[in-house]
Amino acid sequence: MKKLLQLFILCLGITVSAQIKAPQPSPSAKVEQMVGLSTVTLDYSRPAMRGRTIFGDLVPFGEIWRTGANENTVISFSDDAKIDGKMLKAGKYAIYTIPNKDSWDVMFYKSTNNWGNPQNWDDNMVALKVKAEVVKIPMEMQSFTILIDEITTDGANLNFLWENTVAYIKFTVPTDEKTMASIDKVMNGPGAADYYAAAAYYHDAGKDLNKAWDWITKATEANPDAYWMQRKKSLIAADMGKKDKAIEAAKKSLAAAEKTGNKDYVKMNKDSLKEWGAK
Structure with a gap:
């Protein structure tokens, strides 16, 4: 009986310590993009449609959405960026959105360690809030996707795609200022x-x-x-x-x-x- 009990405890310990590896339903993604001389990085999770209606149902209109799944969707800017004519300081932000049929509110939130929406939303933590334009696309995007696209030497678009919807904002970075400073330094010796x-x-x-x-x-x-x-x-x-x-x-x-x-x-x-x- 004693040996049987010892064997049971040993098996229990093996079972508890074992870790099963399985694919995540909303796999994580990392995007790093150079825009001019600035680095923009995205860390987020990508939920899938799985036959569900997304906007207006799974993601209700007019409510704050975590903009992805699991941990915060986080964006990092190596330099100050300008979005919709407003300055966003270099740093790391959680992205929250309020989707609507014709436009989205996009909010850059200073706290990035929340799981989903903050337990207590604090407007003082919103570093910047801008409007995103919405465009319908002719096919369905099965997995939620964030793209940094339409890249120029001093800016790009930040695109949010899911179902048959694209919401996007434009941002610029200080490429000219950094380039001119570099030129001045080199030319001055x-x-x-x-x-x-x-x-x-x-x-x-x-x-x-x-x-x-x-x-x-x-x-x-x-x-x-x-x-x-x-x-x-x-x-x-x-x-x-x-x-x-x-x-x-x-x-x-x-x-x-x-x-x-x-x-x-x-x-x-x-x-x-x-x-x-x-x-």
């Missing part, structure tokens, strides 16, 4: 951080110290109070045998580090100045 990075690599990798010196000099001229840049300049100068230049840069690095309270750089510079016989 490298900045202090670029010169510093190049000099640091050349020094640390044992490459041409003359080039490293030219670059670190340009970096410190552009940003003379950057103690980490002055520190690197002192080390490059020391390795080049320019002791006076090394001491001069180390003193500047020490003063700047003391001003900002960076104890590590204070100690490193003091140690180097002592090593180099600075007065």
Whole structure:
């Protein structure tokens, strides 16, 4: 009897720990799309029609819909976007909609960890609410689908398709602003951080110290109070045998580090100045 009980407990443990894998009725989907220089990502679940009437029945008109199934349908914008002339800050939002026959309300909700609709809807959590146009299509879309389509260099359409309905909104992203900023940066030449990075690599990798010196000099001229840049300049100068230049840069690095309270750089510079016989 004791052995039989032990065997029963063992079998029960195996049964409880086992996990059956089966397809989900509303499988999850992930869409990542570049629009201009911005990334738009969608995570959502895709319920199917299964012979049901969708809009006006399964999804009632005039009521808030989770816009999919299971967890929140979530959209992420890497940059600020403009929808219907209104600004939506870069970030992650749950998409809720209110379908109607002729138009939908589309709401970008700041809380994204709800299962379905929030237990207590909070209008203050709606980052943006816009109208979506509705178009009938001649065939049935069996699975709920969200598409980022009609892509241009600075915008796209966000399409919601199910049954014989498409609801869509247009959005734009700051492609021109980002492109012009990139052009200005490149055409104006490298900045202090670029010169510093190049000099640091050349020094640390044992490459041409003359080039490293030219670059670190340009970096410190552009940003003379950057103690980490002055520190690197002192080390490059020391390795080049320019002791006076090394001491001069180390003193500047020490003063700047003391001003900002960076104890590590204070100690490193003091140690180097002592090593180099600075007065």
